[in-house]
Each structure stands twice: as C-alpha cells, then as structure tokens.
Amino acid sequence: MIRIVVIIALTFSLSSCSNKSDSILAVFKATDEGLIQSNSVISNSNTIIYHALDEKILKPQSAHQASVWQPKAILIKEKSAAIIRYLDSLIVVLKKVANLRLENMREVYNEEDVDAASRLFINNNTGDKLFEQLLKYKKDILAVDPELNKVFGSNSIIISREFEQSGAKQKDFTKTFFDGVQAVAAVAMLRKLENNVRVLENKFVTFCFNKIGSTDGEGFYTRIEPILALSSSYVKAGDKIEMYAGIGSFSLATKPVVYIGGKVIKPNDNGVVVYKFRALGKVGKNNLPVKIEFTLPNGKREFLDMKAEYTVAE
Structure with missing residues (x-):
C-alpha cells in the first residue's frame, strides 16, 4: 500500500512539473507572438x-524646418534598422543552436532547450557584444540632437527599467537574461529588446516630426521678435509721436525675398530684414519702395508692394 502511494505521488509530481513546464512554455510562446505583432504595429x-x-x-511652407529635422529622423531610422537586423x-542563430528544422513545412526548434542560450550568449561572449551594441545604439540616437538628449536622456529604456536603474554591469546582463533559460524565453527576450x-525610434522620430510643426503652428514661424516703431525719430518739443509695439512672427520657411529701393536685402537669422540708409532727397516728403515676395501656405508665391515714407526736414 505504501508503495502504491509513493508511485501515485511520484506520478502526480512528474505530471505537475510537466504541466507547469508546458504552461511556462505556452506563456513564452504567447509573449513572443504578442511582441511580433507589437513590433509590426510600431514599425x-x-x-x-x-x-x-x-x-x-x-x-x-515646411521645407525649411523639415530640412533640419528630417535628416535627423533618417539617421535615427538607419541606426534603429542596424540594431534590429x-x-x-541573433534570433536565427539561437534557433539554429536549438536545432532549427522543418517539420510539416513549418520551422520548429527545441523551444524548451535550456542550454542553447547559454552556449550562444555565454560561451561565445555574444551576450557581452549585444550589451555593448544596445548601449551604443542608445548613446548614438541621443546624440543626434541636443534636444533629444534633453527630453529623452533620463527616461530612454533600452533593456529594462529595473536593470538599468540598478546600475547592473555588462556581466550581469547575460547572467540575468540568458543564463540557463529556455530557448523560447531567450527568443522572447530578444524580441522584447x-x-x-x-518604441524609442517611434518616440524620437515623432519628436522630430513635431519640431517641424504645421503651416499655421509651431515650426512654421521660426522666430518671434518684438516690434517697436515710432512715427518719427526727429521731432520738436510739443510734437505728437505715435508708437507701434507688439510681437511679430518671422519665418524663413516662407522663403521671403525683400527688395528695398530695387535691391535685394537678405534677412538675418531671425528672418528679419534690417536696412539702414541715409535720408537723401529733397526737403519734405520722400519714399522708399519696398517689395516683399513670399510663399503662402498653399505653396503659391505672393508679392506685396509698399512704400516707406519719411520726411526730410529743412
């Protein structure tokens, strides 16, 4: 009777371990499938x-700002594509180490193999190399622009938040994620990386896109400048003076061309034309023709003709 109990208990124990192992295997497979779908959506x-x-x-209307941020986004894209490749x-190599083969026209491998990951990532030092590549990728994309580092530098997770905040070193990376784990778990971890x-690529390129802005929002008007003008800078005591004050938005994105007195005057870095001249001409009212050519939001070129009037005193 005792032997029967022992046999039954042992059989139950083995069955429980098997069920638990199958359950864990199913969890990792489901996780891997979910990550594949997630990666596809983000891509x-x-x-x-x-x-x-x-x-x-x-x-x-957006070419000027886009010429600054689109190349940065492309650089992020290239660096992301390289680390993903x-x-x-590594996923392909790991599966091969775990006896990748064709069965019924489907690729299969020994998902429960607990030695494959260790052989690849520990014995061949692949884990150390992967760790270095991940840190280099993170450093490189943060260096694409100082604003990216300012916004994302402290919250960009490339491995896991807990691992990175713990101050763990290179040797801990392989031991934590690839030492003695099932092959399917190691595949899922690579997929998570x-x-x-x-995710980082998406955050960074979205930031680049938003820096360009829309034609009537942030990014289209590139500079904000105060405007302050007096109706006259030469008056007698008791004369009235009109003052104009406000804030103006100036844009290089509209590709402005300013002609003053028939000459093209280039705008400064803020998109503002500053023109100094001597008041020449006869005593009394004089004027200086000003023509501004610029691009409307619909891409059409527009022209404005004005006259800057001034008076030459006796």
Missing part, C-alpha cells in the same frame, strides 16, 4: 511618420 507607425516627413520636406540575426528599440 508601420514609424513608416507613416517617415512618409509624412518626406512630404514635409517637399512642401515650400543584429537582433533578428527589438520592441524597446522600435
């Missing part, structure tokens, strides 16, 4: 942003 979102950036650089190659990369 599609990034593609839409890149297309929108390409359109921005072709439109006259590396992660994908890819997910982290795609």
